[in-house]
Amino acid sequence: MRTALFTLVRLGPALAYATAAVFLTSILLLEYSPASASAWWLYMTLLPVMREPIYLLFAVPGAGIWIATVLLTIVSLVGIRLALQPQRYLRAGFIHAHVALIATGLTMGRAAVAQAGLSSFSLPQLLWGDWSFLPLSYSPLATFLFVLVLSACICCHLRILERYRSGEE
Incomplete structure (x- = not known):
């Protein structure tokens, strides 16, 4: 049961x-x-959940909608392989999970700010963004994805620590 839960x-x-x-x-x-x-x-x-990561992906030169769709589909399928064999692909799984965490975290940080003008323009907010999670103006799907991906990252860190403690690397 524990193995199935960690795989999920x-x-x-x-x-x-x-x-x-x-x-x-x-x-x-x-x-x-x-x-x-x-x-x-x-x-x-899906717009409030994936708007920021997709706009970031479209900022890459040559990344059109078809290329991005195929790329994300392939990365998702690779992620299934990484999840099913975590000990074999430890570093790749670590990178895969943390890139997803950055993307979902970007969504969470941007979704909390809903302003159209520069009335409350300040340099710290411009540099670091508004990372306050209050008020919760984003979707429950975004929250669920963020918590799930954060849990996957924690699992990656625990597997790495376990491997180093056992002396495998």
């Missing part, structure tokens, strides 16, 4: 990448069928 937790980053791929798919669905109510529902549900 380690699948958290793959779920985050898959959610981003589904968000991009919803954009494509809206492009081809703008009157579809289900496409709009999917897009509006």
